[in-house]
Amino acid sequence: xxxxxxxxxxxxxxxxxxxxxxxxxxxxxxxxxxxxxxxxxxxxxxxxxxxxxxxxxxxxxxxxxxxxxxxxxxxxxxxxxxxxxxxxxxxxxxxxxxxxxxxxxxxxxxxxxxxxxxxxxxxxxxxxxxxxxxxxxxxxxxxxxxxxxxxxxxxxxxxxxxxxxxxxxxxxxxxxxxxxxxxxxxxxxxxxxxxxxxxxxxxxxxxxxxxxxxxxx
Numbered sequence: 001x002x003x004x005x006x007x008x009x010x011x012x013x014x015x016x017x018x019x020x021x022x023x024x025x026x027x028x029x030x031x032x033x034x035x036x037x038x039x040x041x042x043x044x045x046x047x048x049x050x051x052x053x054x055x056x057x058x059x060x061x062x063x064x065x066x067x068x069x070x071x072x073x074x075x076x077x078x079x080x081x082x083x084x085x086x087x088x089x090x091x092x093x094x095x096x097x098x099x100x101x102x103x104x105x106x107x108x109x110x111x112x113x114x115x116x117x118x119x120x121x122x123x124x125x126x127x128x129x130x131x132x133x134x135x136x137x138x139x140x141x142x143x144x145x146x147x148x149x150x151x152x153x154x155x156x157x158x159x160x161x162x163x164x165x166x167x168x169x170x171x172x173x174x175x176x177x178x179x180x181x182x183x184x185x186x187x188x189x190x191x192x193x194x195x196x197x198x199x200x201x202x203x204x205x206x207x208x209x210x211x212x213x214x215x216x217x
Contacts, residue, residue, distance in 0.1 A: 016054070106144075126164075 007027040014034045021039050026046045036056045045065040052072040063083045070090040079099045088108045096114050101121045108128045116136040120143050129149040136154055141161045150170045157177040165185045172192040179199040186206040193211050205216040 017037045041061040122142040126146045152172045162182040167187045177197045184204040189209045208216045
């Protein structure tokens with residue numbers, strides 16, 4: 001039987017390690033709650049408040065968290081594979097070593113978030129705001145970053161093989177040592193971007209605004 005906790009007041013509650021698989025936590029208030037190591041696979045977290053919540057190593061595989069708030073939360077090493085994170089607010093969140101493969105993260109706010117060493121293979125990050133976020137060594141192979149905001153984003157040594165970055169704004173982004181093999185950067189803005197040691201084999205650059213201000217034909 002699924003646990004029904006719709007709109008539950010769980011602020012600052014200690015739920016570390018608890019099994020909340022499939023729980024209905026829509027609109028729940030879990031501000032500053034302790035959910036480290038908790039199981040939230042397939043849980044419904046739509047519109048939930050998880051601001052500044054401890055979710056380290058938690059499992060949220062296939063969770064539905066559309067419109068949820070994770071501002072300043074610690075999701076380090078959490079597993080969010082296949083999760084629905086559309087339109088979430090995750091500014092300054094820690095997602096270091098987190099698994100986000102195939103996750104839907106479109107239209108989300110991830111400004112100044114830390115995603116170093118995170119895995120985002122085939123994730124949908126279209127129209128997502130990643131301004132000043134850190135994605136050092138992140139695996140973004142096959143990810144969709146169309147129209148994403150990546151101004152001053154750090155993508156050093158990131159894997160962006162076959163990623164989609166059409167119309168993405170990479171103004172001042174650090175792509176040093178990143179692998180962009182086969183990526184599509186058509187119409188993207190690379191003004192002021194750092195491309196030292198960046199692998200650009202087979203990259204599509206139709207109409208791309210290059211670091212020196214020229215437009216690639």
